[in-house]
Amino acid sequence: MITKKIIVDKLLAYLQHRMSLTDLVDWAEKNLMKGDYEDDNSHAIRNTLSHLGVADVKAFGLEWKDCETIMENLGFKLEVKALAVV
Numbered sequence: 001m002i003t004k005k006i007i008v009d010k011l012l013a014y015l016q017h018r019m020s021l022t023d024l025v026d027w028a029e030k031n032l033m034k035g036d037y038e039d040d041n042s043h044a045i046r047n048t049l050s051h052l053g054v055a056d057v058k059a060f061g062l063e064w065k066d067c068e069t070i071m072e073n074l075g076f077k078l079e080v081k082a083l084a085v086v
Contacts, residue, residue, distance in 0.1 A: 001036050001037065001038055002031050002034075002036060002037045002038065002045055002049070003037075003038045003045075004038070004040075004044065004045060004074040004075060004076075007045065007048055007049070007052075007070075007074060008071065008074055008076050010024060010027060010028075010052075011024070011052075011067060011070060011071065014062075015067060015078075021055060021056055021062065022056060024052060024055065024062075025052060025053060025054075025055050025056045027052075028048075028049045028050075028052035028053040028055075029049075029053040031049055032046070032049040032050060032053050042073075044073045044074055045074075047073070048070050048073065048074065051066070051070065052070075
């Protein structure tokens with residue numbers, strides 16, 4: 001079952017370069033087709049999977065603002081942190 005937290009974890013993996021865009025898109029497409037989501041009266045999960053499923057298409061893409069909006073729709077807030085390279 002796909003939950004908002006699972007989507008957040010996948011999106012963070014992409015943003016932290018632990019997952020490629022291709023892998024994120026493939027994951028979203030597969031889970032969108034399964035249709036096994038936690039209770040989601042606002043359809044945030046389905047809508048987010050739909051958005052991520054076309055993120056590899058140039059006309060849609062996946063920009064930082066998109067990621068912020070997705071996270072907000074799922075009940076989370078993105079933060080940026082800079083760490084010194086040692």
